[in-house]
Amino acid sequence: MIQLAKELGLSVSTVSKALGDSHEISASTKKRVLELAKKYKYKPNPFASNLRKKKGKQIAVIIPDIVNNFFALAVDGIESVTMSKHYDTFIYLTHENLEREKAVLEHLESGLISGLIISVCTGREGYAHFQEFYETTKLPIVFFDRVPDLLQFPKVISNNYESSFDATARLIKAGSKRPVLITTTEPMFTSMERRRGYQDALEKHGIVFTDEMIIHCTDDMALNYTILRKIFSQKKRPDGIFASIEKYAITSYEVCKDLKLSIPKDVKVIGMTNLRTAALLNPSLSTLSQPAFDMGKEAAGLLIKMIEKKSYAAANDIIVLPNELTIRDSI
Amino acid sequence: MIQLAKELGLSVSTVSKALGDSHEISASTKKRVLELAKKYKYKPNPFASNLRKKKGKQIAVIIPDIVNNFFALAVDGIESVTMSKHYDTFIYLTHENLEREKAVLEHLESGLISGLIISVCTGREGYAHFQEFYETTKLPIVFFDRVPDLLQFPKVISNNYESSFDATARLIKAGSKRPVLITTTEPMFTSMERRRGYQDALEKHGIVFTDEMIIHCTDDMALNYTILRKIFSQKKRPDGIFASIEKYAITSYEVCKDLKLSIPKDVKVIGMTNLRTAALLNPSLSTLSQPAFDMGKEAAGLLIKMIEKKSYAAANDIIVLPNELTIRDSI
């Protein structure tokens, strides 16, 4: 910038203002500055700029996993808007590790970013770190999908309760007398909502709910296989599955295949997943899929609004997008 | 930091040096400073620090797509090392758009990052922007998977030639008399290598190669379907497929399903893919998969080495990792 100023016979402050399109600078000067800046491919140093302005155009995305179609799609959605708004996007993966999540948050208290999008990892022992992060930084945060139900922050979610109700109802209508729900051991708001939908659908259709109808799976795929295989080897095995997590649908398929249980004759399956190959599975998998890309878009849009308009009181905004039920051959 | 200095009765520079573990500061003073810093949860402002040091702990990853198991796994690998080395990772998606790729590169010339990991988008019309980026910034760059063959930069790739040769040979040994290669219209170094492997395997096994045996597909899934359906509707249709791109294997399956061609009886298929559901497709898909996570890890490791040891002359390093051929029912 000093170089530019010298060459144009202007002061550094004038050049800075011209580049910032300030009203204090005449149109002709602005033009001269812009032209020379372009010629020299001048790019303002973001560190200097951020330091002085005490904020930048960087945001962070914290998610449990990226090797998961839902989160990959969400990141895609987020990036599509940060890109168009000329923001830079940091990515951090927690791998369902709460300590890691806390560490990232603490790291970000340094002021590296101007906003945060997050989908929390499993376990509900504590959301205090989010509150604390907010207290110390006052930075806008948007939660999506896996949201902390008790905290007052803007959120982007999908209609887990309603759609789970519908999915379960479809299983029952298709003939399942005793559909089970496969969910996580670690409680999460999203899973609880799905469970509510599931249970209410049972009740509505006069099916008595018992605790064994909830199957808790883990992060360990091999263990999940064992758990499911045991349950489906029983004489009085379930005849329907609502797999409320992407990977559990896959394991269900594997178990049924190995136990020579026919889908959908012996077991009807609906999986909550964004897998692109669902239609190509054997048999094609009926899915309840989340609008992942749009959820990402909405979250990023909301966040940037909050960053740019300080007045924007979005603190309690909750955006709910609809899941999509696609019935295929597995039911 | 001023606050800390005041409270400890020290100068700001002493505090800074103590936090930086400088040898100029006595152990006792260091301890005092560290303790108070911890108590106050002091975090150095990265902008000020980066500005003064003229470099930071941020890197960028530029990839064509994230909704693709290969790239998702690669990002996972990259993040695993940047995380452990306390680097922050920006992510940019080009969606195979060269203009977007150029724009990102130009944006990064501002000095926001200290290093770059990239997998280029399709089309080979120009790699000049990479060279130019390097000339102006002198920043370390590591390419992975989709690398510009003609440029002298460190690269992390997989053994595309050899593994494609092997995969094609397996198709032939399984009985395919006329296996085709499905590849992109846009030429890329990786696809060319795969093609070389394919052709050499044909030659080795005495199969005469003709141009129609290369099927060019696009980014448009619907168009790909049309292209493939037409080819497989012919009387003299191919009896084997080596799908050198993830999504083309899926479309192949769809086409065969719709044309009632039996896999593997009528058509034998091997797909180059990292899909986790490959084993669950109907029939289970034989795959040639890339060590995506490890490629990401290697790329990030190499980059950070280059960033931290200025002397490290890695400019010509090429790391080659082996692909993995998994034979399932589709062959």
Added chain:
DNA sequence: TGCTTTTACGAAAACGTTATAGGAAAAAAG
């Protein structure tokens, strides 16, 4: 005309660090 207001710019301070140079006291060397 003389007054106020607006326009267009410059000087200088600030943002929060780190690096360089320097210096006093303490320790070591002679």
Added chain:
DNA sequence: CTTTTTTCCTATAACGTTTTCGTAAAAGCA
């Protein structure tokens, strides 16, 4: 006991912007 070296710390100047404030000239107004 001097002289030299080492240890430990401070003052100050960067780093490259933006912002605040000041001011000369031009414009508006009566």
